[in-house]
Amino acid sequence: MALVPYVENVVPALSKLQNSSARFHFASHDIVIAQDWRTLGVAAVVWDAAVVLCMYLELGHVDLKGKVSIELGAGTGLVGVVAALLGAKVTITDRRCALEFLSNNVKYNLPSDLWESVAVSELSWGEGLDRFPAGGFDLVLGADIVYLEDTFVPLIQTLQHLCADATVVLLACRIRYERDTKFLTMLREQFTVEEVYYDKNRDIHIYKAGKQLPRSDL
Template identity: 70%
Template sequence: MALVPYDGNYLPVFSKLHKSSAEFHFADHNVRLTQDWNQLGVAAVVWDAAVVMCMYLELGQVELTGKVAIELGAGTGLVGIVAALLGAKKVTITDREPALGFLAANVKENIPPDQLGAVEVSELTWGQGLERYPTGGFDIVLGADIVYLEDTFPSLLQTMEHLSSESSVVLLACKIRYERDTNFLSMLKQHFTVHEVHYDKERDIHIYKAVKLPARRDL
């Protein structure tokens, strides 16, 4: 979501993020993603939350076959790409406009030609232009490491509410770094039932499943 270029003077622990590509094996496919930290910053590298989300999706705990999915703040597009490879009928992979060309190139590189028609790369700034997306039109809403900028929390929540219905599943993979992260979960629980469904201890990544609460009907 945040397209923030970073200086080249980084700690060695982050060196993998500065590599020009990252490779994975998911859904019986070798997935090779271009990374571009210098130009697009945090939006253009693969973070652990995305990897853990893909591992969770491979476990089959959430049915993807035949489903309509959307990824928010996709960055390199890893999660959306893997969702498509695992059988989602339609996947919309979104981020802000400056990242779209980069994102589309990763999709083209990793989605088989006969499946490309089922994957769409689309501009989405949270809370803006939501009328371009069908209300409650997605079975699965995916987000990996998108809970980190407090100023975006209201618009992110608004976007999740717009995209999901009471039968949709929202999956969020994230670290709980600061008090603001738990504050977002509290905000989320005002509109969704929320359960932690997976924890990767090695990477300190939590996955939360959220389902929209029924609309209030005043008597």
Template identity: 70%
Template sequence: MALVPYIGNHIPALSKLHNSSVEFNFGPHHVRLTQDWNKLGVAAVVWDAAIVLCMYLELGQVELKGKIAIELGAGTGLVGIVAALLGAKRVTITDRKPALDFLAANVKENIPPDQLAAVEVSELTWGQGLERYPAGGFDMVLGADIVYLEDTFPSLLQTMNHLCSENTVVLLACRIRYERDTNFLSMLKLHFMVQEIHYDKEKDIHIYKAVKLTRKDL
């Protein structure tokens, strides 16, 4: 997520974002996350898309056990943390450098000590330094509410193309707010086979599954 400073307001719908912490239960796992919107902006609060994606993972619709996963634009790290707790073999949780200390603290708070070695917090600005990540080296790429800044779309697609093999499953959870969001899906379909696999009507969140097109498909 982009690091956007926030000037407080009193809109009731946003009041939960001012809480210093939030708590969730996914299966037998209790997760408590620190939030700090005043310091880090949208990167330091839990958005509905992350919650819906975690609920979807909890349902077991996607096999996590033994998988190597990476979360993009992790913010508080909720999705990556839940993926690890639900059985992913190794999880890399990424965001831009200013968010890493905050992110790492949430990971340490919620991942059992004997599992911490399998969860890595890593800097990733989309489109930059991709050589530090194995090309096509992930079974799953996860993203929650990362489709909202149009200027980042080309670099996000470049990053996804680098991380994914033809066997990688991408799960993107997002709210379709503007025409630019549907434009991103159109861009994504040039490189990936995309289908909507879940819609949370209450929260107005879509989950899309994307699989990289093979040379035969192109």
């Protein structure tokens, strides 16, 4: 019988998730994000989609100065931190179990004069949405948040609640499974959606979405 030893980081692309920290340089700042895959799982590691979304923001495709923004499923908060460093006011959100780790990463990586520009809040998609102003955001950000089919409906409900007609939604996604494209189909029923960027090396797509304006001819 062949003996196959258990090697935890057998897939090289996943081994970096097991490092206790990840380092980046965005918006002229060194950023060190603590990771804890073993204890907190998906919410406590930096996913490629977050890195690509930060690169996209840094390239200046979106004007972030003073923009009222919210990040959904922020995990370690890298995207929210970079958005704040680039001048946005950001509410950085995730499920309750992820908040303590998230807050520590955000605080560690932002100069104290930016702490007032950032809030870390619980937001489980579809729940307690009245705690967030309806249509109150210029920009909604999400990196690698399209992966659980059960969450597709509440995630779209959440986008509907947060977005005004002019709100820009940026979703950085790795399309892993057929069901992920189902999310895009569902989103297109209520939002206009276009792909604005593709990182070939990391296989990450960035989609820009906005509420469909009511058709004047109907």
